[in-house]
Amino acid sequence: MTGVDELMKKALDMKAKGLNNKEISNELHLSLPTIDWLLTRKIKTEKPPGDVKIGWRSIGVFPYRIELISLIMTDIIMEEITNHEEEITSIVGIGLNGIPFASFIANNLEKEMIIYRPHASNQGVGVFSSNFAGLEEKKVIIVDDVLGTGDTLLGAIKSVEEMGSTPVLCVVLVNKTELNDLNGVPVRALVRTRLIT
Secondary structure, X not given: OHHHHXXXXXXXXXXXXXXXXXXXXXHHOOOHHHHHHHHOOHHHOOOXXXXXXXXXXXXXXXXXXXXXXXXXXXXXXXXXXXXXXXXXXXXXXXXXXOHHHHHHHHHHHOOEEEEEEEOOXXXXXXXXXXXXXXXXXXXXXXXXXXXXXOHHHHHHHHHHHHOOXXXXXXXEEEEOOOOOEEOOEEEEEEEEOOOOO
């Protein structure tokens, strides 16, 4: 139970620093029900919700490793847009952890980069950074690290569409769900995890 105790301590520390449950969920790569379970300290009395913790620190500590993973993501994107004869104009990186991958992918594909910051609330929408490319009438690929509940990617899809653009594909490092698309937008992942109960 040491791993769970360590996760509980990390979650409680983040809560004490002012992060809300959604932010803690994103930071620890755990579902909201798991974060609620950790923060309410029901570890001793309730069975944990089914979840898989994803950590990719061994990739993230060196930019060349992120670049190598991004090359694989780029290859997947090329396969998808070739198979579906799609033209894309931009790569949308979801803050925080999708941005490094999106940067390398945009460079590999010679496309402009857009940064999307999800809102901390559970409203599902976020904002686009004004320091990067704009988002009007474009066809985009959305990039993030982990697909957990789908809320973040769904918010990005909705926000992209509200700006008059079209999300063509979502690409993630890890898909923790059985979803193959979100609101009709295909999802591709390098790795898919499944909890077998």
